[in-house]
Amino acid sequence: MREGVLLTGATGFVGRAVLAELVARGIPVHATARRPGPVLPGVIWHAADLCEPSARARLIAAAPAARLIHCAWEIEHGQFWTSPANEVWRAVSRDLVAGFLEAGGQRVLALGTCAEYDPLAPSALAEARLVAPITPYGQAKALLQADLAQICGPVLIWARLFHLYGPGEDRRRFVPSLIDALVEGRPAEVRAADLLRDFASSAHVARALVSLIEAGTVGAFDIGSGQSRSLGTLARIIAETAGRPELLRLSHAPGPQDPAELTPNFSALAAAIGLTAEHPEQALTEHVRREIGAA
Amino acid sequence: MREGVLLTGATGFVGRAVLAELVARGIPVHATARRPGPVLPGVIWHAADLCEPSARARLIAAAPAARLIHCAWEIEHGQFWTSPANEVWRAVSRDLVAGFLEAGGQRVLALGTCAEYDPLAPSALAEARLVAPITPYGQAKALLQADLAQICGPVLIWARLFHLYGPGEDRRRFVPSLIDALVEGRPAEVRAADLLRDFASSAHVARALVSLIEAGTVGAFDIGSGQSRSLGTLARIIAETAGRPELLRLSHAPGPQDPAELTPNFSALAAAIGLTAEHPEQALTEHVRREIGAA
Numbered sequence: 001m002r003e004g005v006l007l008t009g010a011t012g013f014v015g016r017a018v019l020a021e022l023v024a025r026g027i028p029v030h031a032t033a034r035r036p037g038p039v040l041p042g043v044i045w046h047a048a049d050l051c052e053p054s055a056r057a058r059l060i061a062a063a064p065a066a067r068l069i070h071c072a073w074e075i076e077h078g079q080f081w082t083s084p085a086n087e088v089w090r091a092v093s094r095d096l097v098a099g100f101l102e103a104g105g106q107r108v109l110a111l112g113t114c115a116e117y118d119p120l121a122p123s124a125l126a127e128a129r130l131v132a133p134i135t136p137y138g139q140a141k142a143l144l145q146a147d148l149a150q151i152c153g154p155v156l157i158w159a160r161l162f163h164l165y166g167p168g169e170d171r172r173r174f175v176p177s178l179i180d181a182l183v184e185g186r187p188a189e190v191r192a193a194d195l196l197r198d199f200a201s202s203a204h205v206a207r208a209l210v211s212l213i214e215a216g217t218v219g220a221f222d223i224g225s226g227q228s229r230s231l232g233t234l235a236r237i238i239a240e241t242a243g244r245p246e247l248l249r250l251s252h253a254p255g256p257q258d259p260a261e262l263t264p265n266f267s268a269l270a271a272a273i274g275l276t277a278e279h280p281e282q283a284l285t286e287h288v289r290r291e292i293g294a295a
Numbered sequence: 296m297r298e299g300v301l302l303t304g305a306t307g308f309v310g311r312a313v314l315a316e317l318v319a320r321g322i323p324v325h326a327t328a329r330r331p332g333p334v335l336p337g338v339i340w341h342a343a344d345l346c347e348p349s350a351r352a353r354l355i356a357a358a359p360a361a362r363l364i365h366c367a368w369e370i371e372h373g374q375f376w377t378s379p380a381n382e383v384w385r386a387v388s389r390d391l392v393a394g395f396l397e398a399g400g401q402r403v404l405a406l407g408t409c410a411e412y413d414p415l416a417p418s419a420l421a422e423a424r425l426v427a428p429i430t431p432y433g434q435a436k437a438l439l440q441a442d443l444a445q446i447c448g449p450v451l452i453w454a455r456l457f458h459l460y461g462p463g464e465d466r467r468r469f470v471p472s473l474i475d476a477l478v479e480g481r482p483a484e485v486r487a488a489d490l491l492r493d494f495a496s497s498a499h500v501a502r503a504l505v506s507l508i509e510a511g512t513v514g515a516f517d518i519g520s521g522q523s524r525s526l527g528t529l530a531r532i533i534a535e536t537a538g539r540p541e542l543l544r545l546s547h548a549p550g551p552q553d554p555a556e557l558t559p560n561f562s563a564l565a566a567a568i569g570l571t572a573e574h575p576e577q578a579l580t581e582h583v584r585r586e587i588g589a590a
Contacts, residue, residue: 118444118449120448120449125512125514125563125566127422127560127562127563127566128512128513128514128515128516128563128567129514129515130440130444130451130513130514130515131426131440131444131515132441132444132445145426146426149413149426149427153413153415154413154415156425158425217420217423218423218425219413219423219424220423220424220425220426267422267562268422271420272420272423
């Protein structure tokens with residue numbers, strides 16, 4: 001009897017939040033990463049390099065889970081947009097999912113990205129976006145969606161992540177880089193302050209992903225907080241929570257490829273699992289307070 | 296000064312409805328088909344076989360329109376799902392659209408299909424469908440969407456048509472085949488009466504397409520009536536309007552590839568152009584009355 005979830009990338013930024021959510025719900029987990037992570041109730045660790053075919057086969061045999069949440073991918077900050085590793089991870093993902101289903105796995109959730117969409121469409125509704133990736137990362141993910149739809153048939157959830165923040169993320173990303181500047185008393189610069197973005201906490205995203213796979217729904221979903229704000233507003237929340245609003249330096253000189261607005265279609269997610277929006281004023285404030293040791 | 300619309304497939308089932316809508320709105324039209332169609336105010340006809348590269352080039356030079364509505368495709372009843380012509384029309388469409396934009400065209404609307412989606416997803420919300428075509432027709436259209444997104448950038452509207460009926464359609468299709476049986480006093484059989492479908496009139500679809508391209512919105516839209524009914528209910532409306540309900544024979548033995556429900560995501564269309572739903576009880580009744588000569 002197969003039960004529980006096989007979680008890949010379980011020590012990564014998204015994977016660790018998903019792992020915490022699965023543990024909180026009492027769902028048995030086979031967790032995999034290159035090195036085992038923390039001991040947690042109901043979690044069996046399998047150390048594996050998924051890029052090795054034999055390691056994938058061993059993992060599938062050793063982890064008789066009913067559902068797969070596939071978070072593993074190479075996401076090296078500043079590199080991953082154009083890295084040839086994207087094509088490697090597309091092939092790895094395809095093979096892993098096919099092997100999981102052949103062994104008797106029943107449902108698959110894999111991570112997509114907002115970078116699958118046409119970033120230059122100036123006025124496309126969130127409900128009306130074209131899949132038209134312009135980066136190798138977005139292209140590999142979009143092609144993987146098509147691959148997995150063929151392989152999985154009607155048991156696939158494709159979860160397109162938008163912007164995130166949370167514990168353990170790379171310090172060069174938007175939220176931690178601002179927190180670090182403010183804590184160290186340096187000017188906190190935002191050079192495209194008017195861009196509208198939907199930043200969700202990794203905990204909120206993990207709730208959405210686990211709810212989707214547990215609900216038995218299938219299809220493609222945008223994942224987000226449901227509340228977009230300008231980067232300037234988000235930076236102001238961070239700076240005020242950190243008590244250093246005078247260090248904020250807002251300007252607006254976006255790059256040519258930066259869409260003015262990039263927000264998920266939250267209505268599909270809300271309709272499927274009844275998720276309510278996460279308000280950045282509250283969620284981001286709590287995160288910053290924890291990060292600076294004030295909570 | 297480029298103005299008006301270049302309409303391809305202008306004598307076809309969808310094209311003729313779009314042509315009527317453009318004329319009704321007073322929009323100048325360069326209409327193209329293998330043979331010229333009816334003389335209409337503001338319409339210039341260009342006879343052309345779009346499969347001929349030189350004919351495409353001549354058409355683009357002779358029709359300096361600002362916008363392109365590309366309806367032409369090979370849709371031979373019973374053949375088109377698997378016809379090799381789908382790949383020909385993909386290449387023709389790509390080349391035509393590229394030439395139109397190179398010559399100074401400004402916006403493009405091209406027709407997609409519900410067959411681009413995964414037909415087997417049992418419970419996918421309309422907002423959450425995977426693009427996962429299983430037929431050569433659906434595959435060619437899905438690949439064309441990706442082609443055109445690259446070629447057009449942010450000036451593409453991709454309009455996925457669902458089920459339609461209207462004047463001039465092939466008599467073997469769902470609505471006319473029932474009308475003909477009822478008028479001739481033969482039993483009218485529906486063998487998958489419980490399937491939920493969204494049947495829109497071609498006039499309603501034409502209003503949606505012209506509104507989308509005139510609104511300046513871009514992106515991918517499902518096109519439909521906004522009101523789905525079972526095939527049995529639709530057949531009952533037709534039979535009662537024709538005055539022969541006793542000829543109706545409803546059973547339910549769907550094929551393995553027939554999704555129980557296939558409905559467009561109407562909310563994207565409603566949000567983009569404020570289109571209201573078309574109620575089948577009224578629109579289908581009017582169509583049947585015209586077809587049987589009662590109106």
